[in-house]
Structure formats: C-alpha cells, structure tokens
Amino acid sequence: MNKISVAPMVDRTTKEFRNFFRMFNKSSTLYTEMISAQAIINGDIDRLLKFNDIEHPIALQIATHDKDYAKEAIKIANKYNYDSININAGCPSDRVSNNKMGAYLMSEPELIVSIANEIRKVTDKPITLKHRIGIDGKGILEDDRLMDSYEELLEFVDKVSNNTDINKYIIHARIAILKGLSPSENRTIPPIDYDRVYRLKKERPNLNIEINGGIKTLEEVENHLKYVDSVMIGRQAYDNPMLLNEFNISRYEIIEKLIKYIEENKEVKPYHITMHSLGLFHSTKYSKIWKNVASNSRIESTDLKNFLKELDKE
Template sequence: MTENSIKTSISMAHRLSVAPMMDWSDRHCRYFHRQMTRRAMLYTEMVTAAAILHGPKDRLLDFSAAEHPIALQIGGSDQRELAEATRIAGAWGYDEVNLNVGCPSDRVQSGCFGAVLMERPTLVAECVAAMIAEANVPVTVKCRIGVDEQDPETVLPDFLEKVSGAGVSHFIIHARKAWLKGLSPKENREIPPLNYDLVLRMKAAFPHLTICINGGVTSLTQAKTLLDQGLDGVMLGRAAYHDPASVLVGADALWGDASGVDAFGAVEAMRPYILDHIATGGRLHQITRHMLGLFTGRPGARGWRRVLSERANKPGAGLDVLDAALGELQAAATAA
C-alpha cells in the first residue's frame, strides 16, 4: 500500500468511529471492537499530556497492531507539555492524535482542559500548533458546540475558524453544550439538547474542513442518514459500548465492505487474545467486562451477563467461564 493510499484509508476510517470513553475504551475494549469492524477508527481513553511525560509510558500508550486505525486522545492546555507528549507518542505509531476540548468533568475543569477550553479558542489554536509541529500524523480536535451561557451560533464558528487557522482540518463535534456549572459529566451526555442542525451548518460554512458529529447516535441507520446529509463522519459513544453488536456488526457496509463476523464470531475471535492475556498474568474480567452488552436484546443475554459478572473476576477464571456464558445463550435458544 502506498503512502497516499494509507492516508486515504485513514481519512475514510472517520466515516464511523468509536469515541474515547474514560474507563471504557481501553486496549481490551478496542481489540474487542475491532473484531466486529475492520474499518472504523477507534479512539483511546483520554490520556493527559502530563501523564505521558511523567507516567508509565508503556502502560499508557501500548496497543495491539490489530487495533489500527487508532487515534490517541490527549488532554491538556500547556503547549510545551502537549508538544512533548505528541512527540513521545509518535514512537508508538498511532494514526492520529486528538486534543480533548469536550470533556466536562470537574477534574478537567480544574486542570484547564477539556470543554472549558471552548472559552479559550486562541489558547487551543496555540496548543494544536505546538502539537502539529511535533506530530508525524494528523492532529484533530474533539469539541462541544459551546459551554454554559455561550451562544453556540457565535462561539462554534469562531472556534473552528481560529483553530483551523492553526493547522487543524479535522473536528469531531459533540452536538451538545457542556454545562460546567450544575450538571455532572453523565448529565452532560444526556440533558443538554442535541443540535445536529448547527453541526450540519458548520460543514456547509467550512466545506474544506472534515467535520464529524458525536452525540446521541444509536444506530447504523442514523449514522448513514447523517453521512448522507453531508457530514464526513459519525462518532459512536455509549451505544458502541452497551450494545456493540447493533452498531458495529455490519458497520463496514458503510465502506461497501460486506464481510465481517456476527456477535458469536466476535467471541470466537477473542479466544486467542484472552488466552494470551491470561498467560501473561492478566485476569479474564479485564477483557470480558467490555463484552457484557454483546448480546443485548437476545434470549439468554441476561444469563450471559450474569455468568461473566459473577465468575470472570475469580482467580483462575478462563475460557471455561466464557463457554459457560455462551451456554446460557444456547440454552435460551433451545428453550425458544
């Protein structure tokens, strides 16, 4: 594959992506998701620039080659730290580095990064310029449409203009405001109303930019509708975690690729990975906790979840537990 074709493939991967989700989208989750879609872009949990500089780099940055295409999301607002973190991460071979300008948690507010940076577009522009100077892959931004009392109609276009002027051409926009005062992070994912129309208008106003949308997308049909309306990509969040088969099995059809596995095939594909993880001292539940929602809505799904929840965290748990959980689905299918 030529360099240009690789770049084209990575760019096309953004037609569908799985969001960075704290405590959820770790390397085991991403490997699991990759069994259902070969094409979608996968994002890491947010890692702060300071953690990359001073923390255990291997633990924070390692991933399996099978996870490509994969993006690293970094949090921070110190230009020097972000630049150095981007340089360090370059050795790991990520396909993209993304700056978090959307997380509304108290922790990121106190550290002056995440959604609070929507109030500081000039600082964001300076940060991404520093990152781009050290990056060997595209630097992108994930943001909100605004925060607190800001008027998104004014704030978002100004933000896009200033940050794109610093060299960013790809934005993932969570189509909700973030209320930094009065709402919890969970409430910020649900209560502020979605404004898809504003994001669509931003794509029309900035046709040269890659504009992807995030927030409230729960089906492939919904994702395709948004793509057909002219957006460059759709990012899935909680739906990809709680009901992965419904949005990831068959997702590669968005690229005209009809191949792929079903939910049971995804389980089978995880077996060698699970064995390797256990052989190196890992625990079964570290992987299977991400698989609990795989059979949501199917007969036996409750038994599947129960067996994995109760037994996967016990010492010595292995593939026998996975087989027992599958047995619950088979028993339910037989009874039906």
C-alpha cells in the first residue's frame, strides 16, 4: 500500500489518529494536519510537531504566504525528522485564502517557487506540493481570476517544476472556489475531473503525480494507478479506516492495541485517541454501539475491555 497516502485533514490527522492508524497499516504515507509556518515559529512546537517513530512515513504539511516564514519554520521542524515537507496550495477555506495561503497560492506560482527554494536551503528532505486542478478567485483575487483549464494547470506545474526541485505533485481533481463555499462544499460541489490529472501525468511523465478527491474504494485506487503514480484518500480513510487494513487483522485485535496504547500513554486523554476511531465498525452491526462507547469524553481502558466482552458473546 505504499502507493496510497492519507490526506492531511484539520482536526483529524492528529498524532493520536496517526498512532491509531498505524495499528493496522504501516506503509501508507501519513500527513500532519495543515500547520501554518507562523504557528510553528510562535507556538508550542512539541505539541505541534512531535510524533512517534511508528508514524513513519510521515510528511509535515505547512501553510504559508511568506518565504522567510517558511524557511524559519522548517529550520525549527528539522529536529523532528519528518520524511518530507509538503506545501499546501490546495486548501479552499476562504479564511486561509484571505491570508494568501492554501489554494490562493495557485494564483502566484512564483511565490511557491520562492517558498520552495528557501525551504531547500535548510533541509535535504523531499519537498512536495499539494494543490487543485484550478481555482475560482472571484471575490478574493484582484482580477477575480478563474483558472479552470488544462492549459493553465500545465503552465502552473511547469513554472514550479522548472524552477524548483519539487518532483511530486498531489492533485485534488477539482477546482477550489475561494469564496462562497465551505471546505466541505469545496470537496463535493466543484465537478471532479480525473482525466485532467491523468493527462498531466501522460504529458509530464518525469513528474511524480498523486491523485486525490472523492476516492472511496480500493477498486477505484487500482484504476487510478493505471494512469498516475499514487493515490491519496481523505475522508474515506478516516470514516472507514478498515479500508486500509493492510494486515487484515481483526477489529478485536485493534481494540486490544488501543487498550495497550491508552495504558502506556497516561499523559494522553483516552478520548483523544478513541474519538478518531469512530469508523472502526463502519457498516457493521456494531457501528452505533462502538460510536457510543468511543465518543464518550470520559472513556477509560476498562470501557474498551467491557466492549470486548460484548464482542466475545457473539
């Protein structure tokens, strides 16, 4: 499954989720939540950046609009030994766009070049770029720019790849509408266009192209891999994590691992890990029962042990 990654998701791909995910999948690349360069510079860096060795391979995703902030943030992050650095040029949130970050950056490929080249001065880790196939900048960009053609996508990628050493492009196959839609609406309302990403890979075979957006099954993954190098799965990997159960271990065994993790990590509130496991029994008769147990903010390992006893009765 090294051809698969789990998308960075705010409030979802936390350290606790990543440790839960590693209980049944060791090879898929994981991402941090999107973290702003300024947060790294000014914040509690251990809380933001520290992770366990078991989480490898793991990428740090940063959001920034300033090459100097980016350089300083990665200098700080270097001590944590992430496997790669990912620049976010795809987040469609209008709050992020108003700060000239996320998908807004697609309107300024020269800025992405500057950011990437400043980061390169302080790290030898691979630098990758996550972006959309285009943007609708109405109400955000000065010229209300619409970037929604294959030719514009190709021009954007060429400007970045010809002026940096970025070789990997993770592409969400929808445009980002920078104003008027919520992030969740931006994942569903703009039409999806996988063919545009396939064409980019065909015409730029030297680039490592990873496709993202609306992918829900392993059958879909296999089909995409006929045309691109790898596949990123987002909400489906979170809501139905057993989709990526590469060891084919049982849910019973995973809960045993959860119990061990909780009892060995007393500094972590148990709820902060179980809250990320609500999809463990997705589409099974235990789904509702498990969600009731795992979503209890006062949950303890004994509650999980009692749940296992109920499973034994079946």
